[in-house]
Amino acid sequence: MTLFPSSSPVNPPGATDAVGTPVIRRSRPDDFEGVYSLYLDVAAIPGGIARSQDEITPDYVVSFLGRSGAAGLSMVALDGDRIVGEVHAARPVLRAFSHMLTDLTICVRPAYQGRGWGRRLFSEFLRVVREDMPDVRRVELFTRQSNRRAIAFYTSLGFCMEGILRGRIAGVDGDLEDDILMGWVRPPPGDDDDRY
Numbered sequence: 001m002t003l004f005p006s007s008s009p010v011n012p013p014g015a016t017d018a019v020g021t022p023v024i025r026r027s028r029p030d031d032f033e034g035v036y037s038l039y040l041d042v043a044a045i046p047g048g049i050a051r052s053q054d055e056i057t058p059d060y061v062v063s064f065l066g067r068s069g070a071a072g073l074s075m076v077a078l079d080g081d082r083i084v085g086e087v088h089a090a091r092p093v094l095r096a097f098s099h100m101l102t103d104l105t106i107c108v109r110p111a112y113q114g115r116g117w118g119r120r121l122f123s124e125f126l127r128v129v130r131e132d133m134p135d136v137r138r139v140e141l142f143t144r145q146s147n148r149r150a151i152a153f154y155t156s157l158g159f160c161m162e163g164i165l166r167g168r169i170a171g172v173d174g175d176l177e178d179d180i181l182m183g184w185v186r187p188p189p190g191d192d193d194d195r196y
């Protein structure tokens, strides 16, 4: 079994590997160290991803890179040779759900946040889904209700809020907060809505 079926770069037109210019490509097995370090960095700041720093283990990273590489999609953003962002999602095992990608997580190193890296990375991820994975009809993710910027971010990329899961996730202060289910659904042929 090939865990990473394609390692070819899928950079937007004009992208180079110069320092400061993002290169966005599919993840490769040798990205492990950089992705592990990225997740440790991001999880150090509460209120973003669900895992806390002590829950970012090598097994966790190996597992999501392997799973999304074999049955889904994982992409990294690089500044020079440094991995500064990663996004992944995978197909569920059951055939009835195999038309979608779920368990999506996106992370950008704190020092790089708010500078357009996340938007470029996620836009490229969705472009690959749209163009190279025609059998993927739906992408879904969860985000905590207090992460308003992330909700606005996903909405601007064509995701809709589909559900409120009450008290599903512990907040920074320990109180429970709602988790928001958001989904992107492949538009019907001919729909040229440029959000997609």
Ligand SMILES: CC(C)(COP(=O)(O)OP(=O)(O)OC[C@H]1O[C@@H](n2cnc3c(N)ncnc32)[C@H](O)[C@@H]1OP(=O)(O)O)[C@@H](O)C(=O)NCCC(=O)NCCS
Pocket: 042, 047, 048, 049, 050, 106, 107, 108, 109, 112, 113, 114, 115, 116, 117, 118, 119, 120, 142, 143, 144, 147, 149, 150, 152, 153, 156
């Ligand atoms: C959410 C995240 C991936 C966005 O990446 P980014 O590089 O910071 O985002 P960009 O600079 O490309 O900005 C895109 C949008 O993200 C939002 N955003 C910006 N900084 C953000 C931050 N620190 N946290 C959350 N959202 C942010 C804004 O709504 C922005 O919209 P705009 O382009 O209209 O200004 C990134 O901030 C991050 O990794 N946050 C911590 C982990 C996390 O929350 N992951 C998502 C869990 S569901």
